[in-house]
Amino acid sequence: MSEALITKKAIAQGLKDLTLAKPFGKISIGDITSACGLNRQTFYYHFQDKYELLSWIYYNEGFIYVMDGITLENWHEKLKDLLDTMKADQEFYRNTIKNDDSYFKEYLLEIVSTLFYEAIDKLDEDKSLSDEDKKFYSQFYAYGICGVVVSWVESGMKEDTKKLSDKLKGLAQGSEKLGYEIYTNR
Incomplete structure (x- = not known):
């Protein structure tokens, strides 16, 4: 599995974990990056926004x-x-x-x-x-x-x-x- 795919999966899991406790509309990019232990720059390298991540x-x-x-x-x-x-x-x-x-x-x-x-x-x-x-x-x-x-x-x-x-x-x-x-x- 490529490193990019591993990173995308980690970001996705971060979002999924957050949706267990918080409404999607209230989840920020900062919340997602904190949940998966990555920085905002890494998130934006892979996704434009949380909606692209969701898709x-x-x-x-x-x-x-x-x-x-x-x-x-x-x-x-x-x-x-x-x-x-x-x-x-x-x-x-x-x-x-x-x-x-x-x-x-x-x-x-x-x-x-x-x-x-x-x-x-x-x-x-x-x-x-x-x-x-x-x-x-x-x-x-x-x-x-x-x-x-x-x-x-x-x-x-x-x-x-x-x-x-x-x-x-x-x-x-x-x-x-x-x-x-x-x-x-x-």
């Missing part, structure tokens, strides 16, 4: 694993893995998403929108949908899933991760087909 943590501890090998057939399993990761570190995710959910949603929306676009494209065998329509429908489903995941976090992550990912899979499959049939039969 780095979301990506490197969760989304990178979700995106690796994700398919239309296994997306719900990958989502379950992400939910499990989040639940294992739930105070960090609850604290940071509660402060500002846009950083988390940005990654999740990108992944889910792409998957639904591919699914809708495969269902559109006679190519009757425009690219614009496919993007609209895929974003609709992606926002729904993101909303459910954020709500799950905000309500304390009580529901079982497998149960939640299976519900989302069933809902997505049913509504994809229904939506496509309604649109093509009008």
Whole structure:
């Protein structure tokens, strides 16, 4: 592991440790550097601000694993893995998403929108949908899933991760087909 990666992980752990006792919005760069035993210059060498650090943590501890090998057939399993990761570190995710959910949603929306676009494209065998329509429908489903995941976090992550990912899979499959049939039969 490179020295830069070791340093980034130490900074990330410093932030994660702080979120156990302090709201993310009240954590300063000074707090983070003190928690991990580094100086401000080292922090700024690796990250612009705490929001870039937050995005780095979301990506490197969760989304990178979700995106690796994700398919239309296994997306719900990958989502379950992400939910499990989040639940294992739930105070960090609850604290940071509660402060500002846009950083988390940005990654999740990108992944889910792409998957639904591919699914809708495969269902559109006679190519009757425009690219614009496919993007609209895929974003609709992606926002729904993101909303459910954020709500799950905000309500304390009580529901079982497998149960939640299976519900989302069933809902997505049913509504994809229904939506496509309604649109093509009008």
